[in-house]
Amino acid sequence: MAEKKKSVFVDLLDGTFSMISRTWLTSLLIGGVLFIPTSFLFGWAYGAFVDVMVRAGELGRGEPGPLLAAMGMAYLWIVLALLAQGLVYLFVRACVTEHTARAARGETADTFDVFLSVASQKYLKLVLQRIIQAAILSITLGGVTLVVSVAVGVAAALRAEVAAVLFGVILGLAGIALLVWISIRYAVTLESMVVDGTGVEQSFDQSMALVRYRWWRVFGWTLLFGLMVGFASSLVATPIVFFSTIRQFMQALQELMKEPSHAESFNTMFLKLFAGLSRRLGILQYVQSLLGVFVTPVFMTLLFLELKKPAAPEKGELPVTAPETPGASRPEARP
Amino acid sequence: MTAQTAQVLDGSWEQPGRNPLRAGIAGLLLCGALYSTIGAIVLSIIAAIVTAHDPSWVRGTGFVDFLLGYYKKLQVPILVVTAVMEYAVFLGLTLVLVRAWHSSRPARYLAYTRPRALDLVLSGLGAITVVPLAELLDSWSYYLFPVLRQLRGGEAALLGIHSPGQLVLVVFAISITPAICEEAIFRGWLQRTIRRRASAVLSIVVTGVIFALFHMSPLSVVALAFVGFYLGFLFERFGTLFASMTAHCLYNLTIIGLVNIDIPWRWLTTSSGDIALPTQLGAILVFALVVLAIMVTTAGRAHQDP
Numbered sequence: 098m099a100e101k102k103k104s105v106f107v108d109l110l111d112g113t114f115s116m117i118s119r120t121w122l123t124s125l126l127i128g129g130v131l132f133i134p135t136s137f138l139f140g141w142a143y144g145a146f147v148d149v150m151v152r153a154g155e156l157g158r159g160e161p162g163p164l165l166a167a168m169g170m171a172y173l174w175i176v177l178a179l180l181a182q183g184l185v186y187l188f189v190r191a192c193v194t195e196h197t198a199r200a201a202r203g204e205t206a207d208t209f210d211v212f213l214s215v216a217s218q219k220y221l222k223l224v225l226q227r228i229i230q231a232a233i234l235s236i237t238l239g240g241v242t243l244v245v246s247v248a249v250g251v252a253a254a255l256r257a258e259v260a261a262v263l264f265g266v267i268l269g270l271a272g273i274a275l276l277v278w279i280s281i282r283y284a285v286t287l288e289s290m291v292v293d294g295t296g297v298e299q300s301f302d303q304s305m306a307l308v309r310y311r312w313w314r315v316f317g318w319t320l321l322f323g324l325m326v327g328f329a330s331s332l333v334a335t336p337i338v339f340f341s342t343i344r345q346f347m348q349a350l351q352e353l354m355k356e357p358s359h360a361e362s363f364n365t366m367f368l369k370l371f372a373g374l375s376r377r378l379g380i381l382q383y384v385q386s387l388l389g390v391f392v393t394p395v396f397m398t399l400l401f402l403e404l405k406k407p408a409a410p411e412k413g414e415l416p417v418t419a420p421e422t423p424g425a426s427r428p429e430a431r432p
Numbered sequence: 433m434t435a436q437t438a439q440v441l442d443g444s445w446e447q448p449g450r451n452p453l454r455a456g457i458a459g460l461l462l463c464g465a466l467y468s469t470i471g472a473i474v475l476s477i478i479a480a481i482v483t484a485h486d487p488s489w490v491r492g493t494g495f496v497d498f499l500l501g502y503y504k505k506l507q508v509p510i511l512v513v514t515a516v517m518e519y520a521v522f523l524g525l526t527l528v529l530v531r532a533w534h535s536s537r538p539a540r541y542l543a544y545t546r547p548r549a550l551d552l553v554l555s556g557l558g559a560i561t562v563v564p565l566a567e568l569l570d571s572w573s574y575y576l577f578p579v580l581r582q583l584r585g586g587e588a589a590l591l592g593i594h595s596p597g598q599l600v601l602v603v604f605a606i607s608i609t610p611a612i613c614e615e616a617i618f619r620g621w622l623q624r625t626i627r628r629r630a631s632a633v634l635s636i637v638v639t640g641v642i643f644a645l646f647h648m649s650p651l652s653v654v655a656l657a658f659v660g661f662y663l664g665f666l667f668e669r670f671g672t673l674f675a676s677m678t679a680h681c682l683y684n685l686t687i688i689g690l691v692n693i694d695i696p697w698r699w700l701t702t703s704s705g706d707i708a709l710p711t712q713l714g715a716i717l718v719f720a721l722v723v724l725a726i727m728v729t730t731a732g733r734a735h736q737d738p
Contacts, residue, residue, distance in 0.1 A: 107444050107455075107533065114454040324465035325458070332464075332645045339650035347577045353495035354582055 105403060106318055113396045116197055120395055123196045123208045128189040128390045135181045136383035137376070142178040144375025146171040151368045184224065186386060191215045191223055191291050193394035198292040201402055215291070223290055226297045230283055237279060241272030281316045282308050288401035307404040315400070322396050330388050337384060341377045440540060445533040455533045456625035459526070463617055464646060467521040471513060478509045496582055503589035507598075510590065511605035522613035526621055534625070542620030543667070547674040550729060555666050558722040559679035562662050563686045564707045564715035566655040571706070573651045580651070591691045606688055611681035618643050618660070619667040619676045627668070636664035659683060665723075669730040 149171045153164060192208075192215050199206035245268045252261035282305050289300040289307075308315050339346070445455035482505060483490060489501035503510070527538050535541040574580055591606060593599045618639055626635040640660030644653045663676040690707075707715075 104444050104532070110458045111445065111450050111454055114451070114458070321462065321465075324469055325461040328465035328468060329461050331468075331648075332642075335648055336645070336650045336653060343577075347579060350495075350577075350583075351579045354579060355494070 109399050112399045116395045119200045120193055120196045123211055124193050124391045126208050127192045128387050131185045132383050132386045135185045137379040139178040139182055139382045140375045140379025142174040143378050146175055147368055188220055189390045190394045193390055194288055194291045194398045197395045197398040219291055226300055237276055245269055281312055284315055285401040288398050326392055334385055338381055440535045440537050442536050443532055443534040452625055453629050456622045459529045460622055463521050463525050467517050471517045474513050499586045500589050503586050507590055511601050515605040515609045518609050518613035522617045526617045530621055542616055543673045545672045547672045551670045551675050552678045554722055554726050555675040555679040556682045559683040560686050561715040561719040562659055562683055564712045566659055567707050568712045569655040569658055570652055588691050591688050593692045602688055607681050607684040611677045615673055615677045615680055620673050623664055623667055632668050636661055639664050669726050
């Protein structure tokens with residue numbers, strides 16, 4: 098029987114399923130505890146924002162000051178909630194990544210050890226690295242937006258509407274492609290820092306080098322995996338979301354069925370119905386965050402270890418080894 | 433597992449140390465993700481083009497008008513895109529992945545084996561009696577939320593047949609296509625693969641629940657799971673995909689018939705168009721007899737592994 102060609106994606110998927118049976122406790126304990134306050138802060142912040150929007154008419158009567166202050170505070174709380182959620186997600190993801198890497202090296206990994214290791218040695222560097230990465234992507238996005246705006250503006254000023262639309266579409270798509278290209282090149286920066294203990298700068302170098310000649314493969318694998326995780330999450334979340342908001346949903350339908358002259362505007366109706374749902378929003382956010390940290394960090398860690406493996410040589414070709422990164426330790430990369 | 437079976441299991445996920453059950457789950461998620469993502473993108477583009485070309489249908493007087501307008505205007509694209517995606521992903525990709533991951537003989541793995549005529553007759557008869565039962569399981573939502581009755585027009589508009597062309601399209605896209613494609617991925621691949629590592633009951637229940645969740649229709653999840661259990665039961669007992677395909681096809685065909693045909697016998701339906709309780713009770717009785725007949729006729733047959 099001829100042996101089938103080995104599929105790396107199958108290896109990664111199988112390895113992920115297999116590894117989850119060893120890392121689930123870390124995901125559940127660390128994520129399960131840390132996501133509680135941030136998810137409820139998130140739900141509360143959105144609930145408060147909807148409440149302000151419902152009272153907008155009342156607050157806006159007379160002076161605009163109280164309305165602006167209330168909306169400013171609501172936005173501030175949303176930003177704070179998103180920030181807290183992001184920081185906690187980064188921490189939990191780093192812990193699961195650390196656990197996966199240790200298990201892949203054949204070491205015994207204890208949830209508490211993993212927690213301490215990430216908290217004491219790696220977390221602050223990771224936060225700094227994420228800030229720099231976000232800044233690079235934001236600057237790129239800003240640059241792309243500026244170029245597109247200038248090109249479209251010039252074409253519009255010259256009354257060349259068709260050219261303006263074409264410029265907008267082509268440059269916009271090129272900008273999106275550039276952002277995707279950079280994001281994929283930086284796909285394993287977190288894994289580089291957690292698994293190999295690289296510094297901030299080296300993590301960018303190592304990720305760029307590892308992805309360099311395998312960009313399309315990494316793009317395809319991460320895209321397919323992302324779609325699968327998103328679909329699995331929606332399978333679980335859709336019934337939860339639906340049944341937790343069923344009364345509001347049916348009231349909204351009832352309102353929509355009315356004759357237009359008797360119906361409130363959709364925005365007003367929506368805001369009224371969904372005001373006071375902060376606790377449920379928090380629960381939904383909690384479930385979704387927790388589901389996310391079970392699989393994604395494991396898959397990305399195994400992908401990182403896979404990228405570090407020497408490439409199999411073609412006939413008559415010398416084996417190619419993964420590029421060395423200064424300051425990186427060399428763990429046994431076998432899941 | 434027999435020696436003959438072992439020869440067929442030569443895919444990349446059948447290598448020692450690998451659990452083929454994971455392939456079933458991964459493949460299902462991959463197919464589901466591609467089906468929903470690509471289908472949604474293509475339908476959104478078509479809806480945008482159709483609306484740009486003729487925006488009159490959007491200017492309805494209310495939500496129900498809007499819904500009816502949407503399904504009437506986009507009936508053909510929705511049915512065509514759904515059918516194409518089902519064949520491409522649920523059948524085509526399933527065959528490719530089963531061939532790569534499990535067996536170089538995917539048709540055999542998916543149990544496309546020759547059925548007996550009696551098996552198909554019993555499967556189809558049972559499927560027709562499942563329709564009133566599924567409606568009974570669905571009825572709780574109408575009792576709790578009567579507003580949902582007004583949305584039934586949307587289903588009627590999507591399944592509505594007013595010309596021979598529509599008849600062919602609706603029957604092909606709603607009855608034949610899901611029977612061929614969804615049975616391949618759910619019963620042929622997922623249930624068959626789970627069955628290799630688990631009991632018959634577990635494989636039927638898990639596949640039926642996933643089948644229901646896949647339809648992304650939370651209010652009908654109980655009824656859909658029940659339909660899924662029946663299809664899984666047929667696959668398990670008869671060991672051929674053609675039995676569940678026949679049942680799936682006839683189940684959907686009955687629904688199309690109920691939407692499009694004015695039933696002249698008043699005792700069969702209520703004034704609001706629901707299936708009457710005596711009919712539902714009669715269906716339960718016939719369904720029980722069909723299940724009993726299936727159990728009896730398959731009692732002596734050996735379970736067929738892929």
